Amino acid sequence: MHIKKNVVDNIIGTLLNIDSKSKDNLQACLDLKEMGLRPELHPIPKASDKTYLPPASFTMSYMEKDDLLRIIKNVKMPDGYASNVSCCVKPQKRTIKGMKSHDGHILMQQLLPIALRKSISKKVAESLIELSTFFREICSKTLRVEDLNRLESRIPNILCQLEMIFSPGFFTIMVHLTVHLVAESKLGGPVHYRWMYPVKRYLHRLKFHVRNKAAPEGSISKGYLLEELLTFCSH
Template identity: 35%
Template sequence: MDETESTYLKHCRKVVYMGHCQFLVTNHPVQKKGKHLKQKADHRTKPKHRNGKSMFAMVKNLKVVFGANLQRAKMATWRCIYGKSKDTLEARNDIKHMEQRDVLHSEPIEKGSHYLSPASYTLSKKEKEIMFECLESIKVPSRYSSNIKSIISTKDKKFINLKSHDYHVLMTQLLPVITRGFLADNVRATTTKLCVFLNAISQKIIDLDSLAALQEDVVQCLVSFELIFPLSFFNIMTHILCHVVKEIDIIDPVYLHNMFPFERYMDVLKKYVRNRSRPEASIAKGNGTEEGKGTLGRRAIMTTDNDLFRKVHFTVLQQSSLVAPYIEEHQAIVRSENIGKSDAWITCYHIDTFPAWLRQHLMGNETIDRQLAFLARGPSCSVSTFQGYEINGYTFYTRAKDKKSTNQNNDVRINAIRYDSTTSMYYGVIDNIWELDYGPLKVPLFRCQWIDDSGSSVVGPMV
């Protein structure tokens, strides 16, 4: 800490932390060529890492006052949060006082006012309109974040009512998208690189071999930011980014130390409470029914397409581990009785005849698993359809419902095995949601319009 460079800004009256080039690897080209804030060669090495005892001895008598975080500072610098901008007259005067970046010096005009020339990071009125139009058009899945429309003011071109998790989603996912096409190349590229870094360190699984590259990326971002943003931007919350990677190495991934995942989950649990005198029981009961349930537009229909119904039933059987041994047995029987037939013919015949064969094969067998007996018997001809369905905390809508919703819950993805045993990634939109009734067992299925990696489109079976 005592080797970390800090500067007191006279006009902003705050301490900032600059000179991040010293955190680069030894003999880095940026250090040797002076392509940083000081414009001269800098061969300093990064401060030594201290152990817990020495750090405690240094800070045990400090009084800590927490301030705004990095995400808020960055969005404010673009003047998207009212009254929070780091690009103020005082910040420009500090730049002038330190004799840096002449183009950003404030220019006095009549009646004591000053003109602040647009900087490379400043958004024009037209660019703000484009950015907020893009934000307004974004639809995210339920529980992914706040409704984007509720955290922006399109009229005032401001962000409003942002919570910690909203900043997280903006900085890790949305910011590179909404700023694409404007801002100077160096500003956009460096900002996107920082967003990629923040997204990487927020993952649940981090490869230890990638930590060195992540450390170099974030330091290069901060060195570039020193040439772009005002000096007041580099408070302690910005400087801490230099130490996040080391923190991951010592005390595990960042997501384990964030508070908002627990706060968001507590909000989910509170919604289960129906009896305030027994909140724990209400939460336990609600959490137990979270596995899968229809939520919107329930309607009962009688199936008339026997071919589709048979394929749907086969899809359910194919996904059950209890049925797997009987699938192999039936395929062996079909091959032995149809020698010389192609694999494609065998597969089609197996799909068409397996449900009836399984039912006949297990009829009267009282030693099999109860769930297997219900599956072999087959579903009721009365099928429940839904416009919305929740499974393990995830919400799914049909295409028709999704068009009317403020959220996007219509898209799915699956890694499927073809008839020739090759695998391919399929992306789809949900057309119909069925719930098959196997007695005490209810099985939801989605019928989707699929497209694979090659761009081929197909209406798929229920999955």
């Protein structure tokens, strides 16, 4: 659950070039220069102590960012399927803020593959869509051993494709942990029996019962009792 959220934050932060979240920064370009990789992306010193960072293959223009954010903001989902992801989109600042774990889950598996098709180059979009497909298949309600074996052999290739696109700073420990998700599924079974999305949603529901912050437990118990009474009366 949190692995997917961190992977989504890396992707969105890097594509939209969000401050403090983008993995394509000066330090990443200096790392490439130190390792002798991708000379076309090495920083170029300019006058008055300024540095020019050449655009990478995944660098998006303002128009492409607007297209990506417009698709995510205008999406309509069934009631209860997900929270209002459009509230997290800030078109004026060209950023996405305030996403919860389940928002990242929906964004990675459902929205991102659609939004990237017309918003970025084909090579980058195909690699990210394959990563999204991997998460969607591993979160299926039914898992077969032959499918897991195929995914286990496929995920290293997907990460290698991403390594040829993104800078080394993109690959944090959370991105690396995607390699071990298949082995975890083989040991624990389908992930939807083990993740915490229903629990977190229920805790969020209880949080709304708090009216007196000096006594939160009493507010929750009173609100829960009233909800049970209304349910009983309605039956």
